[in-house]
Amino acid sequence: MESLSSLVGGFGVALTPQNLMWCLVGTTLGTAIGVLPGLGPGLTIALLLPITFKVDPTAAFILFAGIYYGAMYGGSTTSILLNTPGESATIVTALEGNRMARSGRAGAALATSAIGSFVAGTVGTLGITFLAPVVVDFALQFGPAEYFALMVLAFVTVSAVLGSSAVRGLASLFLGFYLGMIGVDLQTGQPRFSFGLFELLDGISVIVVAVGLFAVGETLYVAARHYAGRDEIVPLKGSLYMTREEWSRSWKPWIRGTLLGFPIGAMPAGGAEVPTFLSYWLEKRLSRRPEEFGTTGAIEGVAGPEAANNASAAGVLVPMLTLGLPTSATAAIMLSAFQSYGINPGPLLLQSQGALVWGLIASLYVANVMLLVLNLPLIGLWVRILKVPPPLLYAGILVFATIGTYGISNSVVDLVLLYILGAVGFLMRRFDFPTAPVIIGMILGPLAETEFRRAMTISNGDWTVFFTHPLSAALLALAALGLLGPRIYALLRRDRRAETSPRGA
Amino acid sequence: MFTKREFLKASALAGAAGLILPRFALAAPVIDQIQLFVPAAPGGGWDQTARAMEQVLRSEGLIGGAQVTNVGGAGGTVGLPRFVSQYRANGSAMMVGGMVMVGAIVANKAAVKLDQTTPIARLTGEFLALVVPAQSPIKDAKDFVAALKADPAKVAVAGGSAGGSDHILLGMIAKASGVEPQKINYVPYAGGGQALAALLGNQVAGGISGYGEFAEQVRAGKLRMIGISADKRQPGIDVPTLKEQGVDVELFNWRGVFGPPGLSDADRKKQVDLVEKLVASKAWQDECVKRDWTSIPLTGDAYAAFVKEDTARIEAILKDLGLAS
Incomplete structure (x- = not known):
């Protein structure tokens, strides 16, 4: 109940006209940068850091949190409408969302993602308010062995995005492993596949790969088809918003996505991508209409991952506010802003800066409501993007992708990479290789490798750590179940049918 | 080169300093516009150093304005060659760097090294x-x-x-x-x-x-x-x-500033002068306290000697660790 009264005090801070204004600026700016490919919340906040010299800390953090939540909302829009996710966390959204858009349900896909984001963001913020200490204790239980087991579980999810041909899907996955391996190896400090280029020593940014494969690749693909005179006109069918059936198919994935996203987001090496992969895989397994996945687009495949993505954004704030632990690039930059105010983020932050922290948490609720109000009416406007003549639209995407990529690093090498990857993305589309496994491989591959080697280093080469740690063993068992379960189940059913049918005959 | 507006501003300041308020002559900028080059992404330690420098220099009236450029990657070894080639002999350009860069140059076997810059001053550790x-x-x-x-x-x-x-x-x-x-x-x-x-x-x-x-x-x-x-x-x-x-070890993760190669003696003196005024200011001391930085200023030739010495020390320890040959 102590949290409740503190929260009321926090709303007192967040609802002052000035702070409401900062919140509105933050959420609007966040939505805009989320929509633009390449630009992310981390970079935007970093560029806005000098503002900390001018405004008071509460206002600055409300602004930053607004940008952070806003970017999570905005990122899904281009994924759904144009199949060009601007960041790695919304790649999964593009899988089903864009298929839905192509079969005329763009409005519903945008609505389920906006409302799902609202539900997940609100539940996540409730989690920050009441469960933060419990969640953070659980998250700290995760050592290298547990992370490796979690990555193994996440690898199972690859099976959901492999597409029609396993060989093609696995080829894509291995391309992702390769791309993820480029750069200085964290454990030994030695460069791998960097070809003597200093620009490659830090590795290739996942954002460059995502924007290259999806945005540039998609643009080239559309251009190629345009030339052949086969412009696709996306039809808009039925209600702009969700039907009753779509509501009933969405709410469970929202909840499941939130439950996956929040705790994984709170883990120091969890991130936003792993829960979206897990959620997509889970929804595909549980759906009563698996035939819609990958064909006309299943709404569950949008609702779950979007909720997971936004809940993980709330999760990331848990260790940041309770322990001063930055677990994502964006959180790290927000922490450096704390330092420029002379505030030391740490376990005592809540006591020493109670008004600031509770004001920030209260403003997260406000930001969520603002984003819903901002985004729902915009859906009508966004879907009209599809009516823009493709040459103009895709030229615009190309321009933004280029500017965004150059803006991240000021590096020409990144631009060259962007276009090489764009060409690769085009060829992959042309020859029917799925692109999502590349990103999954690129994110999970290095994580799994690092955590595996860390676990082995700490245990002095003892292999059994993965099975003697209960959490790790449980996760590995889940992974085995996820991979083998359906096959065993199918076998059993066939056996039973084989047993019963002769009798029936 | 002066733009018209800067010229007007500068002459107005000079006029004010020379004619009306002679005792404010000290407040005239040492360098009007500086370009701070940060060989790291926004948000990190070097970037914070540059932003804090910019803020203090401006509020103390030591500069007219500053432009911060970030080129991140590989512990600063991506930005360093760019700084050396793009700003040669440019008296208004300064790069923030430090011990991490010394280590990265050794470990990455970088072709462009810190001895190609003009060491100006160590700031914090x-x-x-x-x-x-x-x-x-x-x-x-x-x-x-x-x-x-x-x-x-x-x-x-x-x-x-x-x-x-x-x-x-x-x-x-x-x-x-x-x-x-x-x-x-x-x-x-x-x-x-x-x-x-x-x-x-x-x-x-x-x-x-x-x-x-x-x-x-x-x-x-x-x-x-x-x-x-x-x-x-x-x-x-x-x-x-x-x-x-009883563990005879001492290590400061220091940060400092470097001028571009080919700097004239006058420009080098101006930059050293600027940093000396910066570290002497109360505003800078306050920033250091706020950010948990220890102020360990060292300028000019003494700093150049220190960088050389530290490079040799780090190279030796990286060899011991098996990370450099």
């Missing part, structure tokens, strides 16, 4: 801290060294990237205690936050990072700080130095 989880049986640096001597493989220590300052300090501690540096069990993490999580979750035996990174956790009783790498006791910090405990 952060000493490192050695910590253990609160429930660890290790109580002080002596216990730590004893454990290290008994079996270095059993003492897993978390810190930043391989070959960085944290790794270097552990290597120096091992060497000073007679343990083969290549035998140490160092577990590198991408960021300080993740290493901290490993310590709080009791996954590793110890951890090394900048003092500021651990300070709050120590205050909250979640970690125990058993030694700092400073040369002497620090005011307000109730932790003995490693040296006091």
